Amino acid sequence: MKQVTIYTTHNCAYCNAVKMYLKQKGVKYTEFDISRDLKKQLEVAKLTGQSSIPVVIIGNKVITGFDIQQLNKLLGLQDFTGKKNRKIL
Template sequence: MAKVEIYTTPTCPYCHAAKALLTEKGAEFTEITVLDPALREKMTQRAHGRRTVPQIFIGDTHVGGYDDMAALDRQGGLDPLLAP
């Protein structure tokens, strides 16, 4: 499987939904909690200015947030990104 990184906060329902979808797909992921301002700034830079969580990266691809990833999945584009 591709390397998956997800930036989250503990109480974000969209973060929980994104992690559930990735788990359903059998994807292992690294979760980065952005309560630390320095980590949030790093996320913002990687996500081209987006400050909301979650922000999801699969390999070198910035997928976006949960809604973006769910839409990608409905269009059949998520599984190919997750494939090794």
């Protein structure tokens, strides 16, 4: 499975939703709370050009916000129809 990193803050509803979704799917991740780490805040700004969160990094791909379709696609998980997302080569 690809490495997953999440940039969050403690009071962010969408951050909590992303974490809960990944836990439900059995996906392990590394979390950084940017409200407590200026260096990580700067990383988010550099990665996305903005300061909005959550930011999810899967491999070398960046997702901003809670985008279930993108999460499923990049992690090879099933979508809401029960079909496994296929990777296009």
